[in-house]
Amino acid sequence: MKSEISIVLRRDLDFTKVRYYTLKFGDENKTELDKFYDNYQDEYSKSVYFIKMWIAEIGEKFSAESKYFRPEDNASALPPPTKELRCLDIELDQENMNLRLYCIVLSPEIVILVNGGIKESDATRDSPTCWKQYSFTSSIASQINRMIKQGDLVIKGKMLKRSKSFNLTYKK
């Protein structure tokens, strides 16, 4: 059975240049971003802090330009890409760069932070936690794109206006 999903504003992540949102299943108490932090904060604390710092820096100083996000088909991911440079900083890279937070960049001012996982191989498909969250994010991104095309979701500056007739859904 498909669950309804709402887009939730993160008031604590309302920065000067970017306002971040997240997603929440109707039948759950926690948002997807909180679930991500709960899952990885203890074991991958350094990686989580890196991602939090990038969220803050992008949000406060730069705005959500594509160069700050890893492209993942119709979705995106943090931390920012450094693939070409791994040979130079392999230690730091291995220590910090395997955790992915999937997101949907709607405009330079609006980003929906979803959930993430550990990238265990080059292909997302071969990393079970990543694949699950990527599939979810990608499905929601497609639905949101459709909503925007149909006029059911309107972006105005940092605000999102959604028509009541269109709901986001996902089969868990």
Added chain:
Amino acid sequence: MASKAYLNALKEIPKEIQQDVIGSISIANEIHLILKQKDLCAADLARMLNKSESEISKWLTGLHNFTFRTVRRISEVLEVDLVVTNSTKIAEYEQRLEKLQKEINILKNEADSNFGFDESLNFTVSSLLHESTSKADRYLANFIPHETNGNIKIKAETKSTMYYQVSNC
């Protein structure tokens, strides 16, 4: 002025991580500025370092976590210090503050001999403020190369920090 969300975020994130992220961006910006001053482009730096142009372009996006070895190599080929240590900065501040203190003492002595107690106190405080402000301006100007002087605006926050440091050390 930073947003409340940003200030709150920084409270939670360890200083080390903040410095890693902000540092990589500031080094990239510094390299941009030096290349511009020397009328060089990313391709020139790539040639000098024997690296590919795409690799250097990535460095200049501010997303690269520089190793010290990389910074040292860049400093060598560009003939500039990309990293100024805190102890060097402190030594410079101390020298300047010592000089400033001497000038303040001279002004204070002059004021004491020319005015009564209340007037000399007011005069000394305003002189001190004026001196600190102009010294901070001149100190900041030392960091700006002559050819770019006038084209770079020093942010109000940077000035305030300098005034604070000069008047509180």
